[in-house]
Amino acid sequence: MNTQTEFCQDVEEPTTESTEDTAVSLQRRRARARRAAADQETDEALMTRVATGDSRALEKLFDRHAGVIKSVIFKIIHNEAEAEDVLMEVFFEAWNNATKYSEEKGKALGWLVTMARRRGIDRLRKRQSYSRATDRLQVEVEHDPEAWISGRDPDGDTERADVRAFIRARMQELPPFQREAIEYAFFKGMSQREIAAHTGIPLGTIKTRIELGLKKLSVSLEALAGEL
Secondary structure, rough: OHHHHHHHHHOOOOHHHHHHHHHHHHHHHHHHHHHHHOOOOOOOHHHHHHOOHHHHHHHHHHHHHHHHHHHHEEEEOHHHHHHHHHHHHHHHHHHHHHHHHHHHOHHHHHHHHHHHHHHHHHHHHHHHHHHHHHHHHHHHHHHOOOHHHHHHOOOOOOOHHHHHHHHHHOOOOOHHHHHHHHHHHOOOOOOOOOOOHHOOOOOHHHHHHHHHHHHHHHHHHHHHHHHO
């Protein structure tokens, strides 16, 4: 009898704490299992979910392939910051056009890479267009800066006068601060530091105003350059 009593005393009843620990452990195992199953989900299955508006599926695709997609873009434009921008554009386009994707046409990654190449090339063309437009404006102004200020045409060059009139008209459409910064830089030949010192405006702000203004002019100037 005493032996049985001692045996019963040696056996501990399960405590509430140990039961809770077991439940937590079970939940963790289930969570890990769910994550493992999600990791095994194909890109094509994820695209099907993206097409239904599942943002988590898009995040999964981004986590899997952002590095590859950015590498493709960077090889085209060779600029880290712009590659990051284009990367976001690619996945934004994937989100908006997910319903147009078809597994029958190819792998989801191939679809994303195709978009990345296209957008990378577009960004490169825009950059080159911007550069050509800036050079064109520089040449036009340096040819006769006084004519830009006075509006007269001392050489009687009607075509060049038309170019000046066209560009002046486009500049009038710019916000005043951007137009002023461009006029100082191109028409008065001031450096960006000189403009900042003259106006009392921070150098970074001057740089931004000139860049934004020229980007807005670039489309018109590029079209004009193609006509001449």
